[in-house]
Amino acid sequence: MRRSANRACAVFNWRSFNDIVAIRSAYRNVSGAIGRRKVEVVQTQLPGGFIHPFSPAARQDPYPALAWLRANAPLFRDQHSGVYYATDHDSVSQILRDRSFSAAAGQLERDRDKPLPPLMLNTDPPEHHRLRAPGLLLLGPAAVADHLGAIADEATALLDGLAARGEAEVASELGEPFATLVLAAVLRIPPGDRAAFAALARQASVNLDPMAGPAATSVGRRASALITRYLDGNTDRVTAADVDAPLARLARDPRLNRTEMLGILSLIVIGGFEPLASLIGNALAWLLPRPDALAELRDADQITAERAVDELLRLESPIPFVARVVAEPVALPGGQLEPGARVLAMLAAANRDPAVFTRPDDPVLDRTPNPHLAFGGGGHFCLAGPLVRTAGAVFLRELARRFPAARLAPGERPEWSDSLIPRRVRRLRLVLA
């Protein structure tokens, strides 16, 4: 497998991804410029002219292609790269839960110039458990309850500030400020530091995206180092001020050394900031054109609002796929896989599988049960799932209550970012009324 030194700096880039987007003469090519890198994206021969779900042209609507794969080739082997895409709910659930699929080896598929330190995201049991369990001190149910008061107060203040304006842009004026206030509550970041923190978090988040070019990934790597340094000092400050703060409890947990503890904090910022911001924009892209859905959210209690967040994440998963490598022979509904096989578990496709979800392409805000996989599943299930669900419900419901006639600004439709991870609305203006 080719390793390219000049773009091997992204924390999370897949080297196999280079192959997925490589030119393939057997297929019709679609080209697009992403960042400063010109990429040529393969268009698979899907009937009806469906565009490859990874192609820039599919950002607006990747779902028809994912639906075709799910119905016709639920375990699709990309002939050129050898990577499998699993798209049906059964297979994706199994990949996330079955220990035959290694997340550690999956992370090694990403393109980088030096190995990552062990993090919960890139380890398998038993090491994974050791690194993950202490994280609950910061993101488990008791800690979420502790963070919630600050999150609710600051969400209200943010919406107060926008009320006078009468309009807003969802990504920059709602999503990112929301992500900042949530992470600031978790990490106890003082108000004066938040703008710089958010700017670094935004830059570092580029490391999530397999499509990020070398210039962006190098900026992202510098930003990650600065964030870690900041979090180191901030943790000492918080511990000195409040020895019972969830962050202080994590910092003195004997199961982790300082580097491992800071690894958890950095992972939270790099892996959490953009997906959290994306949740708001992606949700509003569904809610704003549907006054009935907005009204339903306005009248919802907290539990029902949390169900609505799950449903909106099901429809628009900010993390549309995760990578694994097969560690031992395993059978999926679509076929047998041998050790070394590289697999992308397509969460966004599984989340609209009609075998599991009735009306899979519609928002059913009180859908129960809702076995969506937007937070992953199994041992690596998003550590912040409860926080995201709770904080997202508080914020979106408050927005619906404060602005019951909120709607898209005239002529607006969602502009989707070039990034594959997160899948996010880059720009969308709304009228707050």
Ligand code: HEM
């Ligand atoms: C809408 C927002 C979010 C979504 C959709 C999301 C989704 C995910 C997914 C799919 C995974 C599994 C990755 C895999 O299996 O390889 C994951 C893991 C993780 N997420 Fe989230 N996430 C979100 C927000 C956050 C936030 C805000 C934080 C931190 C405050 C966070 C912290 C983590 C951590 C630490 C892991 C690793 C868990 C492990 O490997 O054991 N996430 N997330």
